[in-house]
Amino acid sequence: xxxxxxxxxxxxxxxxxxxxxxxxxxxxxxxxxxxxxxxxxxxxxxxxxxxxxxxxxxxxxxxxxxxxxxxxxxxxxxxxxxxxxxxxxxxxxxxxxxxxxxxxxxxxxxxxxxxxxxxxxxxxxxxxxxxxxxxxxxxxxxxxxxxxxxxxxxxxxxxxxxxxxxxxxxxxxxxxxxxxxxxxxxxxxxxxxxxxxxxxxxxxxxxxxxxxxxxxxxxxxxxxxxxxxxxxxxxxxxxxxxxxxxxxxxxxxxxxxxxxxxxxxxxxxxxxxxxxxxxxxxxxxxxxxxxxxxxxxxxxxxxxxxxxxxxxxxxxxxxxxxxxxxxxxxxxxxxxxxxxxxxxxxxxxxxxxxxxxxxxxxxxxxxxxxxxxxxxxxxxxxxxxxxxxxxxxxxxxxxxxxxxxxxxxxxxxxxxxxxxxxxxxxxxxxxxxxxxxxxxxxxxxxxxxxxxxxxxxxxxxxxxxxxxxxxxx
Ligand code: SAH
Numbered sequence: 225x226x227x228x229x230x231x232x233x234x235x236x237x238x239x240x241x242x243x244x245x246x247x248x249x250x251x252x253x254x255x256x257x258x259x260x261x262x263x264x265x266x267x268x269x270x271x272x273x274x275x276x277x278x279x280x281x282x283x284x285x286x287x288x289x290x291x292x293x294x295x296x297x298x299x300x301x302x303x304x305x306x307x308x309x310x311x312x313x314x315x316x317x318x319x320x321x322x323x324x325x326x327x328x329x330x331x332x333x334x335x336x337x338x339x340x341x342x343x344x345x346x347x348x349x350x351x352x353x354x355x356x357x358x359x360x361x362x363x364x365x366x367x368x369x370x371x372x373x374x375x376x377x378x379x380x381x382x383x384x385x386x387x388x389x390x391x392x393x394x395x396x397x398x399x400x401x402x403x404x405x406x407x408x409x410x411x412x413x414x415x416x417x418x419x420x421x422x423x424x425x426x427x428x429x430x431x432x433x434x435x436x437x438x439x440x441x442x443x444x445x446x447x448x449x450x451x452x453x454x455x456x457x458x459x460x461x462x463x464x465x466x467x468x469x470x471x472x473x474x475x476x477x478x479x480x481x482x483x484x485x486x487x488x489x490x491x492x493x494x495x496x497x498x499x500x501x502x503x504x505x506x507x508x509x510x511x512x513x514x515x516x517x518x519x520x521x522x523x524x525x526x527x528x529x530x531x532x533x534x535x536x537x538x539x540x541x542x543x544x545x546x547x548x549x550x551x552x553x554x555x556x557x558x559x560x561x562x563x564x565x566x567x568x569x570x571x572x573x574x575x576x577x578x579x580x581x582x583x584x585x586x587x588x589x590x591x592x593x594x595x596x597x598x599x600x601x602x603x604x605x606x607x608x609x610x611x612x613x614x615x616x617x618x619x620x621x622x623x624x625x626x627x628x629x630x631x632x633x634x635x636x637x638x639x640x641x642x643x644x645x646x647x648x649x650x651x652x653x654x655x656x657x658x659x660x661x662x663x664x665x666x667x668x669x670x671x672x673x674x675x676x677x678x679x680x681x682x683x684x685x686x687x688x689x690x691x692x693x694x695x696x697x
Contacts, residue, residue, distance in 0.1 A: 227336060227353050235259035238296060242289055242313050243303035244269040247327050251301045251337075252282055265293045266304070291316050299323040299335065330354025339364040343375040345383065369457045370464065374415040378407065381415070385427060392431045401436040408465075408520065410548040413441060417550060440515035442542055444535055446528045446554025450476035451638035454560060458552045463487075466522040468514050470507065474526025474664060476639060487522075504534065508541045515547045526664075528556040532582055532607050556580075558605035561637035561666045565644045566679030568672055575603045575672045583609035583667065586616045598625035603670035610665050614653045620669070625649065630673035630689055635665040642683030646673055655688055 237260055241252050244266025252273060255262045264273055265285035277284040285293055289309060294300060300317050302310040302324065314332040317324035326332040330353070338349035339360045348367055352360040382389075382403075389406075393399040406412065406427065414423035430437055443462045448454035455463075463469070463483045471480065473493035480489060492510060494503045507523075514521045529535030529551065542549045558580055562569045569578045583606045585592050597604060598620050606616055613633075621627055627650035635643045647655045649669065674689065 227351060229349065229351070231347065231349070232299070234298065236261060237298045238263060240265060240293055240297040240300040241303060242266070242293070242300065242309070243305075244273055245303070245305065246270055248303040249273050251303055251327070252276070256281065263293070263297065265289060289313060294320055294322055297322060299325070302326045341367045341371060343371060343373065343379070346375050346379045370461055372416055372461060374412070377415050377420060378412055381411075381423065381427065382406065388431060398436070402430070405430065405436040409437065409441065413548055413550055438516070438518035440518045440521070441548040441550070442511050442515050442521045442523055443550045443552060444523045444525070444529050444539060445552045446533075447471075447475045447479045447524050447526055448555040449527055449557050449560035449638045450478065450636070451560070452476070452478040452482055454555045454638060455479060455482070456552060456554065459554065462522050462552060465520055467519040469522045469524055470510055471524040472526055475524050504537065508538065511538065511542065512545055512547065526557075528554045531556040531580060557607060557637055557664070557666045558668070561634035562668060564638045564642060564682040565632055565634050565685070566676045566681055567632055567668055568675055568679075569603050569605075571672050571675065575601055575670050577602045578605065579603070580605045580607065582607045583612040583616050586612050586619055594619045594623040598623040601671075603668060603672050606667040606669070610656065610661060610663055613656060613667060616667070617649055617652050621649065629669060630671060632668045632673045632676060633661050633665055634668070635661050637664075637666060638682075644676065644680065644683060644685045645688070646676060646685065647688035651688060659686055
């Protein structure tokens with residue numbers, strides 16, 4: 225039998241909850257949110273229900289169930305722990321043509337309470353007809369992750385402008401195009417970015433134009449270090465909605481596998497013989513062209529786009545060209561490698577701060593302040609340039625760092641095949657060679673590395689640190 229789904233308008237209508245325990249409490253609260261006049265019938269109440277009763281927000285029918293409680297209510301929920309009593313309530317309700325729900329007893333229900341995703345005024349209700357509540361809950365969880373919380377404010381905005389939009393676009397096809405733009409374009413984007421006034425201004429401007437503007441935009445999405453479990457929900461949503469995905473070398477296949485099936489996946493990393501400048505120019509042009517053609521572009525970068533990812537440069541180009549964009553942050557390699565190697569980046573009495581650098585800087589014109597980096601009680605994270613590590617070691621030791629300062633070199637952090645090599649700084653060069661450490665690898669330096677002895681939990685670890693204990697002051 226198929227159920228007929230309805231959304232009931234209960235504002236100001238008396239409804240009955242039989243039972244005063246925690247289940248009854250949850251039901252009473254959701255009925256209250258819908259504006260119903262809630263009566264709770266039970267000999268005793270939970271503290272929260274008592275509180276509601278003393279505030280006059282529910283009425284308490286104290287005592288055991290009597291049929292008279294059903295007089296003039298619109299619906300009833302039986303939520304006592306007594307199955308027979310619940311069934312009796314349902315039977316009497318049926319006779320009086322009052323909708324009845326018995327919690328966890330579908331056979332005695334004349335209506336079911338669905339699992340919901342609440343983006344008021346948008347509500348998504350899911351029912352398995354009482355056959356598989358676990359499955360309904362799973363579907364609900366999935367939808368919760370996919371539907372942005374700004375959906376509610378979008379619906380509220382649409383409600384206010386519905387008439388105006390209908391007048392501006394009297395033809396159905398034009399109106400559909402306008403709504404597509406409204407939802408997918410900069411108005412939806414502004415609401416996701418918590419800029420409701422800007423969203424409204426954009427909507428008003430667009431209403432003055434005869435045609436719906438193009439929806440093209442770019443989402444700069446940080447893909448994390450490789451383990452797809454480290455994507456944010458926002459990144460996953462963007463991958464689900466993209467028309468075209470421009471990705472770099474460090475984005476893992478496992479992450480790309482999560483993209484919408486019919487999205488165009490375009491590799492834009494460096495091609496053979498091309499210099500960085502050319503690569504960057506080509507990426508800028510690709511973003512601009514796809515967005516101008518009205519596509520939803522995801523610019524997908526490994527780790528976090530704003531940490532040695534040139535994300536800022538790419539956004540600057542979009543800003544200059546007046547193309548709408550959003551940014552989704554991600555787990556950067558240093559954070560992920562540290563977590564997956566069991567190395568807290570700061571630790572009481574051991575490390576008070578963290579510096580993120582590139583190994584390239586050891587050879588660059590613009591040198592970092594090595595003397596301050598060589599100091600105790602901090603953690604250094606070096607990205608890129610495994611081949612430049614000897615120069616990093618030389619600079620640090622040359623500026624006063626202890627040659628026996630612990631390091632960890634983490635290869636393929638968070639990916640299958642992650643390897644962690646730990647040792648003393650002075651031994652870094654030959655150990656890295658001995659273990660044939662490859663890119664992508666991240667170097668962590670500091671006393672915190674010793675904690676991995678106890679806390680390491682993922683992948684292989686090759687330990688060349690002395691048996692010395694953690695030097696906690
Ligand atoms: N934006 C990226 C960094 C890009 S630079 C981020 O936030 O992580 C590229 C360097 O990042 C690599 O050379 C390597 O040092 C580091 N890296 C990226 N992914 C890594 C991984 N899974 N394991 C180890 N190092 C990684």
